[in-house]
Amino acid sequence: xxxxxxxxxxxxxxxxxxxxxxxxxxxxxxxxxxxxxxxxxxxxxxxxxxxxxxxxxxxxxxxxxxxxxxxxxxxxxxxxxxxxxxxxxxxxxxxxxxxxxxxxxxxxxxxxxxxxxxxxxxxxxxxxxxxxxxxxxx
Numbered sequence: 001x002x003x004x005x006x007x008x009x010x011x012x013x014x015x016x017x018x019x020x021x022x023x024x025x026x027x028x029x030x031x032x033x034x035x036x037x038x039x040x041x042x043x044x045x046x047x048x049x050x051x052x053x054x055x056x057x058x059x060x061x062x063x064x065x066x067x068x069x070x071x072x073x074x075x076x077x078x079x080x081x082x083x084x085x086x087x088x089x090x091x092x093x094x095x096x097x098x099x100x101x102x103x104x105x106x107x108x109x110x111x112x113x114x115x116x117x118x119x120x121x122x123x124x125x126x127x128x129x130x131x132x133x134x135x136x137x138x
Contacts, residue, residue, distance in 0.1 A: 038064055070115065087122035099129040102136040 039057060041050070057064075063073040095103060107127075110116045130137045 089122060089124040090126055092126040093128070095129065099136070102129050103127060103138060106138045 041053070045053060060073065063071045065071040107116070111118075127138055
């Protein structure tokens with residue numbers, strides 16, 4: 001299997017304890033060329049548009065995942081619903097002790113890192129643990 005161009009080799013080779021999203025800090029400074037490489041600007045972008053696009057990418061560089069960390073952009077987005085839609089909330093699926101441990105560990109980690117936050121929403125759906133290459137994924 002070929003190494004991913006989006007994930008540094010060091011991240012791919014981490015041990016079983018380091019599964020899940022990575023939140024390493026983005027390096028302090030990126031040149032516009034580095035940001036362009038991260039999002040793979042192709043040669044088909046017209047030269048008249050390229051400087052404005054590079055400026056936008058630089059301005060919003062934190063929104064893109066880079067160097068093994070998740071992208072983040074502080075923004076609330078409304079989700080339009082069809083009229084008369086009622087909230088759906090499903091209970092948690094039955095889970096083995098191993099899966100329960102995986103869920104609790106990952107949820108704790110995501111809360112600490114700000115990936116997720118507590119909610120009082122009437123909407124809810126259980127998480128699913130999948131084992132891929134012998135590693136649990138949530």
